[in-house]
Amino acid sequence: MERRSFVKKATLGVFATLLGTDIVYGAKMLEGYKPLGLQEPDPFKLFKKNKEMVVLNDKPWNIEPKAHLLDDKVTPNAAMFIRNNGKIPYEIDAEKWTLTIDGESVKKQKTYSLQDLKTNFKHYTYQLTIECGGNGRSEFNPPAKGNQWTLGAVHCASWTGVRLKDILADVGIKDDAVYIGYHAADVHLSGDPSKEPISRGCPISKAIQEETLLAFKMNGEDIPVAHGYPLRLVAGGWPASVSGKWVNRISIRNKVHDGAKMTGTAYRVPCKPVSPGEKVKDEDMCIIESMPVKSLITYPKSGAIIKKGKSLDIRGHAWAGELEVSAVEYSIDFGATWQKCSLDKPANRLAWQHFSASIEFPKSGYYEVWAKAIDSNGNAQPMVVPGWNPKGYLNNACHRIAVKVS
Ligand SMILES: Nc1nc2c(c(=O)[nH]1)N[C@H]1C(S)=C(S)[C@@H](COP(=O)(O)O)O[C@H]1N2
Numbered sequence: 001m002e003r004r005s006f007v008k009k010a011t012l013g014v015f016a017t018l019l020g021t022d023i024v025y026g027a028k029m030l031e032g033y034k035p036l037g038l039q040e041p042d043p044f045k046l047f048k049k050n051k052e053m054v055v056l057n058d059k060p061w062n063i064e065p066k067a068h069l070l071d072d073k074v075t076p077n078a079a080m081f082i083r084n085n086g087k088i089p090y091e092i093d094a095e096k097w098t099l100t101i102d103g104e105s106v107k108k109q110k111t112y113s114l115q116d117l118k119t120n121f122k123h124y125t126y127q128l129t130i131e132c133g134g135n136g137r138s139e140f141n142p143p144a145k146g147n148q149w150t151l152g153a154v155h156c157a158s159w160t161g162v163r164l165k166d167i168l169a170d171v172g173i174k175d176d177a178v179y180i181g182y183h184a185a186d187v188h189l190s191g192d193p194s195k196e197p198i199s200r201g202c203p204i205s206k207a208i209q210e211e212t213l214l215a216f217k218m219n220g221e222d223i224p225v226a227h228g229y230p231l232r233l234v235a236g237g238w239p240a241s242v243s244g245k246w247v248n249r250i251s252i253r254n255k256v257h258d259g260a261k262m263t264g265t266a267y268r269v270p271c272k273p274v275s276p277g278e279k280v281k282d283e284d285m286c287i288i289e290s291m292p293v294k295s296l297i298t299y300p301k302s303g304a305i306i307k308k309g310k311s312l313d314i315r316g317h318a319w320a321g322e323l324e325v326s327a328v329e330y331s332i333d334f335g336a337t338w339q340k341c342s343l344d345k346p347a348n349r350l351a352w353q354h355f356s357a358s359i360e361f362p363k364s365g366y367y368e369v370w371a372k373a374i375d376s377n378g379n380a381q382p383m384v385v386p387g388w389n390p391k392g393y394l395n396n397a398c399h400r401i402a403v404k405v406s
């Protein structure tokens with residue numbers, strides 16, 4: 001008779017550590033068996049995401065949608081990209097959540113409970129375009145390290161919360177205040193509690209804009225855990241890394257904030273254009289502020305097939321950081337000629353704008369539909385990948401879709 005072998009003691013020890021508790025009947029598990037509680041969670045179920053989202057990384061979780069999933073005017077959770085630098089703080093007790101305002105330039109440090117914030121300050125709701133500085137990184141050559149975002153690292157959800165400016169006025173800040181920096185509850189990938197995965201911020205002038213919120217609701221509900229429950233800083237139009245998730249402390253600084261990923265080359269581009277692959281000194285790198293003009297065709301899906309003689313209705317969104325989009329144009333002849341799309345006003349400042357057009361094709365065959373947005377300063381999206389930079393930020397090249405007329 002064959003003897004069955006059981007899981008070794010040392011392995012049981014590892015399982016116990018990972019599970020956070022002993023497996024009571026562990027000695028009865030067959031060798032090679034992996035406890036269910038340790039199997040990889042399904043991110044689509046865990047985060048309630050659309051099955052067509054693409055997982056770029058699972059440690060930490062980084063997930064992006066395809067362009068056609070972003071068709072809604074207000075982005076639902078199911079289609080929102082997730083970008084994490086550290087481990088998500090899953091176990092949060094919102095009842096005990098506090099926000100501390102401190103730093104060199106605060107008059108007197110103060111701590112609010114989440115309830116204080118909700119009851120003592122006026123609530124505002126804004127739809128805000130939040131795009132990762134690295135959206136489009138996958139197209140740079142030579143390639144840049146980091147998550148290889150294609151074009152889905154952008155969302156425009158509706159956020160409800162209190163104005164950061166109202167909180168700062170309540171606390172009182174000194175005249176020498178120049179910057180704010182956030183601190184949050186996520187954990188560094190190393191597990192070291194003395195390290196922060198990310199701690200960024202923005203100049204006071206951005207912090208006190210009316211649309212800069214400390215949000216506790218997204219699309220009318222509690223913020224999903226992956227997007228910053230129970231409290232998130234939202235600063236539309238700037239790199240999404242400014243919009244700190246799980247925020248529990250904001251420091252008022254008398255200098256540019258120097259938290260994790262605020263210094264060196266992180267979220268910075270060469271102050272002056274450089275040639276592809278060039279080495280750039282840290283001191284020649286400048287912090288990214290307002291994001292550049294960009295657009296996305298969200299309908300139809302690339303690869304659409306239409307019948308000859310039928311027109312094609314396209315639609316999508318365009319945004320321009322702190323600016324408004326003044327026009328969106330489309331081309332079906334690789335940019336030789338451009339036609340105007342119809343363009344909506346934004347729901348509020350810093351929200352993306354919807355465009356649409358009805359396109360007639362002269363004969364059957366293969367086409368590409370390109371979209372190009374132009375901002376209120378007259379800057380247009382480039383057709384090819386713009387300004388190479390060491391970390392692969394700010395690729396705002398035109399989006400295009402393939403169409404066959406049969
Ligand atoms: N606390 C915390 N805030 C964070 C991050 C993070 O890792 N931790 N990532 C930042 C970056 S780089 C981006 S692009 C956005 C992503 O927001 P989302 O996951 O809600 O789409 O969150 C920002 N805020």
Ligand SMILES: [Mo]
Nearest residue numbers: 083132133241
């Ligand atoms: Mo980001």
